[in-house]
Structures are given as C-alpha cells and as structure tokens.
Amino acid sequence: MEFSSKLLENAVYEVSQLPGIGKRTALRLVLHLLKQPNEQTTRLTSALVNLKSNIKFCKNCHNISDVILCEICANPKRDQTTVCVVEDIRDVMAIENTDQFKGLYHVLGGKISPMEGVGPQDLTIASLIGKVKQGEIKELIFALSSTMEGDTTNFYIFKQLEGTEIKTSTIARGIAIGDELEYADEVTLGRSILNRIPFENSLKA
Numbered sequence: 001m002e003f004s005s006k007l008l009e010n011a012v013y014e015v016s017q018l019p020g021i022g023k024r025t026a027l028r029l030v031l032h033l034l035k036q037p038n039e040q041t042t043r044l045t046s047a048l049v050n051l052k053s054n055i056k057f058c059k060n061c062h063n064i065s066d067v068i069l070c071e072i073c074a075n076p077k078r079d080q081t082t083v084c085v086v087e088d089i090r091d092v093m094a095i096e097n098t099d100q101f102k103g104l105y106h107v108l109g110g111k112i113s114p115m116e117g118v119g120p121q122d123l124t125i126a127s128l129i130g131k132v133k134q135g136e137i138k139e140l141i142f143a144l145s146s147t148m149e150g151d152t153t154n155f156y157i158f159k160q161l162e163g164t165e166i167k168t169s170t171i172a173r174g175i176a177i178g179d180e181l182e183y184a185d186e187v188t189l190g191r192s193i194l195n196r197i198p199f200e201n202s203l204k205a
C-alpha cells in the first residue's frame, strides 16, 4: 500500500495491529476518524488511554474492574459459596446476561495451551486453589469452552483439588462444543448452567 503521508501510514499501521483488522479496514477507519470533529477523536483516544492506565483487576476474581473489589464480588446478595470458573471477562459478561447465575466468578485469564506457550503459571489457577483451600467455597462450576485447551485446563484444576471436599461441576455439554462461550445464546447458556453435571461424569463421556 502506497501512502502519500507518513502520518497516515503510521496511523494505518497501528490500527492494522488490532485483531481481525487488515490494512484496508485500517485505512477505512483512519480516514473515517480524520473526517470526524477533533473532540470525537480526542474522546476516543483518551478513553483508550484512561482504560489502559486506570483499569484494575478485582483482587478476588480477577475480573476487570474500576475498583479493587469488583461489583459482583462486593455484592452481599451473591452466593459466595459457588464459583464459576471462566476464561476471560467476556464469559463473565455472557453468563451475567443469562441472569441465571447468582454466585461469584473466577477469571483465569486464558486456558492452558502448550501450543501457544500458556502454562498453568500464566493463569490465575494458584489464586483459585488458594481460595478453595480457605474452605468457604462449596462448589466450582467449570464454564470453559469445550475445546481441547478448555478440557485440559478443567482437568488440571480438578487434579489440583484432589483431597479437598469441594464439589466440582461442568456446564451441560452439547451447547457449544468447540465454540467460545460468548457466542452461545443467552437461553442456551443459562440452561447449561442450571443443568450442570458433576465434573467426574463429563470425564466418562
């Protein structure tokens, strides 16, 4: 792509680094921004800068939050004894949208993937095991995507919990084999949480 301006080229290059954005789309977005009033572009850039410099991760569940303890963890009406284990914040949002789950979450920050060089130490697994060992949590619900990496992660955590009294379950399968949770529709996802099965049973399947 030949550019008549170095400034334009730089902006297009930076935008094209975003996932799913090719050079052509990046050019279209940059030209669009260029046409907007200055305040519009400033609002966008300062929202991103503020996000990056001020965002926090909940000290209990690792969800993205504006404060030290996220709204969900800080809510006394939530069931503190049931914890739903998810990969990232998008899954928290998807499950919250179903309105079927009143417990807390634990955000792993990804899943174990030797192919991508992600090991257990790169995720918040140690923090989860630590919380379980404190004894207040009665049930862990695994709600990871039904991919090989998701299964590996579930199983790794399950093995780490050997010797504890905790009940483990997994969301009902058949909804999103190989899919990401966030793409499941709300009704199906809500139902799969209500119809969860003991984790051991999922191993025999």
Ligand SMILES: [Zn+2]
Binding pocket: 058, 059, 060, 061, 062, 063, 069, 070, 071, 072, 073, 074
């Ligand atoms: Zn939290």
